[in-house]
Amino acid sequence: MEQTSLLIVGGGPAGLSAALVAGRARLQTVLVDAGEPRNAVTGASHGFLTRDGVHPLELQAIGRAQLEPYRSVTLHRGRVVDAELRPGGVLVRADDGTEWLAERVIFATGQRTRLDLVGIPGIEEVYGRSVFPCPFCDGFEHADLPLAVFAPDAHLATMVRMWSDDVVLFTNGGPGDDAEHRELHERGIRVERSPIVALTHDQGQLLSVALESGAIVERRAGFLGEEHWAPATDLPTKLGVPMGTNPMGMAHYVADPFGKTEVEGVYVIGDLAQVFASVIGAASQGHACAAGIVRELAFG
Ligand SMILES: Cc1cc2nc3c(=O)[nH]c(=O)nc-3n(C[C@H](O)[C@H](O)[C@H](O)COP(=O)(O)OP(=O)(O)OC[C@H]3O[C@@H](n4cnc5c(N)ncnc54)[C@H](O)[C@@H]3O)c2cc1C
Structure with a gap:
């Protein structure tokens, strides 16, 4: 079993940002990432200063490359499958059997979109291409078009x-x-209350919404409510981190603005703590969390 000061689970914008700040403070850090950012279904990520319109995977690749100079940071590709509190830290296990005893663990695994639970036939084919979760992210590109909202x-x-x-x-x-x-x-x-029987589209580009009532409503793009999101991991629950709900009733883990939870040594950041942090918000939280940990070590 390897020992490390800090282990970060999840290498999206939150986890990568935390790893960057930790690396710059020369903190021994392992970043374990399954490599499936949940916004990868979309062709462009918007609203991140200096990176507006970048593909999510490109953003992730740049983030990983910029960790390379920081020799105290190790990137481990894989999925964390278990974690348990131990004297002196948290035992974390990856799907390839690698184990670490980490003094501190940051969970930055984001949320999962459960399209299978949405109940709209054909939603998988348009999601990320012409139907999106957030108008701040994709509203500008579809402004003034006939828009659908599924909620x-x-x-x-x-x-x-x-x-x-x-x-x-x-x-x-x-x-x-x-x-x-x-x-x-x-x-x-x-408002159309009739159940949806089909979405028609051209290579992911929404064309119309067919209703049980027989109506066919032409639309060019749409937005899907966040009701079918769920935390991508429940390991913080196993460690005793409480969950809460946001004003829209969606589940997230409870942490302070620095990602600190009520369980000693366990931190939660990004979408896992905020449901929809946004890319820049998640990165900001990663920065605050790692800086907070360095401060704890300095003054502890
Ligand atoms: C379709 C879509 C479009 C979006 N567009 C935008 C946009 O244009 N602009 C914007 O600001 N925001 C956008 N968002 C929101 C944005 O993607 C999230 O707010 C942001 O990515 C959250 O960052 P995060 O680091 O918390 O989580 P994520 O980006 O979800 O990253 C989590 C990482 O953790 C990994 N992981 C998960 N479980 C494990 C595990 N057990 N072990 C190891 N690794 C694990 C995943 O593979 C992933 O790499 C969009 C979201 C979606 C769904």
Whole structure:
């Protein structure tokens, strides 16, 4: 079993950023990454200062390459499958059997999108190509187009209205809330409650939404609510880290702004702590977390 000061689980923007700051503080660090960023389905990541429009995998490759000069950081490709509290730290095990005893562990594994639970036939073919989770990320490129919002309530549709006057909310059979729907109507947003039977598309480019009612509603792009996201790992639960829900009822692990949890030596950052941190927000949290750990070591 190897020993390390810090082990980071997950090498997305949160984990890579934490590794960079830890490396620059010469902290002995292992970064274990399964290499499947959840935004990899999309062709371009937007809103990261100096990297607007970069492919998510390119961003990850640059992040990894920039860790190379920092000899105290080791990158291990693989998936962490187990973790348990031990005297002196956390025992972490990867899927290839490698084990580390880490004084501190940062979980930065993000969330998983469970498209299989969304219940919209054909969603897999358009997701990331013309249907996205976040209008801040992909609204600009689809501004003023006829847009679909797939969500049970009014929140996302109200936001998306900032990017287009032509927005239809599809509740996919959900009853929704009459008062909310009246408010949407006043904002010029149409609501379709009928269940969705099919999405038609051309190589991932959404063309129309077919409803059980027989209606076919032409759309050119869309946004999908976040109801079917789930933390990509439950190992923090095993270590005793409590979970909470955000104002939209979505599960995340509870940590302070530095990623510190109530379990000594265990930190949670990025989407795993914030549900939707954004790329720059996740990177920022990675920076704050690693800097916080260095401060703890300096003053501890
Ligand atoms: C379709 C889509 C488009 C998006 N577009 C944008 C955009 O344009 N701009 C923007 O700012 N945000 C965008 N986002 C949100 C953004 O991707 C996330 O907020 C951000 O990636 C969160 O970073 P993270 O490091 O917390 O997690 P992630 O980026 O999800 O990285 C987690 C990493 O951990 C690894 N991992 C998971 N489990 C394990 C394990 N057990 N062991 C080892 N490694 C593991 C994964 O393989 C992955 O590499 C988008 C999200 C989606 C789904």
